[in-house]
Amino acid sequence: MTIRDKLAKIKPGRITGKGGTAPVGKAADEAGSGPSIPGPSTNAMTNLILADIALRAGGALLRRGVERGLLGNKTGTAKAKKIIRGRTMGETLIGTALARVATRSVPGAIMVGGGLLAKTLYDRRHGKSAKAEGEAAVDAKAKKGAKE
Known part of the structure; x- marks a missing residue:
């Protein structure tokens, strides 16, 4: 048994030649050919929820900063904070x-x-x-x- 045959048994569909075919198109992207960065959790849905919360919080902070900056030019930063509140x-x-x-x-x-x-x-x-x-x-x- 050759090394190629052994690898084909371990990872079917990833090795060309006897016993398997190479993934094509969308399947190649899903096969994980690039490096993977692990998330904070092992559960993918938890990572998705954490990313959503982080993006929304970051967006809210950015929005407040922009609002305060635009209002602060004319009114002053202390008054701008009061207006936003x-x-x-x-x-x-x-x-x-x-x-x-x-x-x-x-x-x-x-x-x-x-x-x-x-x-x-x-x-x-x-x-x-x-x-x-x-x-x-x-x-x-x-x-x-x-x-x-």
Whole structure:
């Protein structure tokens, strides 16, 4: 018995020649030809859940950092933190829903982007009154965030 025959018995379908065929296409990818990095757990579903939690937490931290950075340019970092804390659950859910609509499809991105463009043009058209309304809303959010 040759070495090739012995290997074919141990790993059938991975050795060409007598007793087996080489994996092709998708099966070759699933055969694990590249190096494998073990996850924290031996259970694949546990690793998937851990990765999902890590990605969501990282996304939330990144989102808060960006929001604080954008608000901090005009209002100051302390007031920006208060504004972010002062948001209602409804405002957070609406923002999340709009982001999902915009990222899941091209028509959704066009719709959400068009709405944001229209709101920006509307605010620029109304100039000082829109600026005063915006500043009043930001101040109200900051006061609400300071109470919490």
